[in-house]
Amino acid sequence: MNKPRVLIVEDNVDNYELVRFLLERAGYQVLSASNGVEGVDAAKREQPDMILMDLSMPEMDGWKATAHLKSDDATRKIPVLALTAHTLPGDRKRAIDAGCDGYISKPINVASFDKLVATLLRQARADLQS
């Protein structure tokens, strides 16, 4: 089976490197974009299996980028997990309201990261088949 392809949209190099490391270690193929505008373009072009979306980014933030993706038939079914350092419940709610399918808090908990990503991918595949 082909490796699932995961698009990371993240402007911070350290966070990006960590997430990429964790995804590659878990057997995923990684694609990357460093702001919301690039992220939306890459999602349309590459049709990844999942997107990990930072929220605070230049050009276009992750809330707006997610809202764009979820309002476009070409990308609406791609699951989006927000990567958020925003610890206030209001910020998480904003991410879910924008269309994110879940979120991962930063700093990233390495133990739960793999599980969350795998679970969401499995759910997305089951939805596509139903």
Ligand SMILES: [Mg+2]
């Ligand atoms: Mg950021």
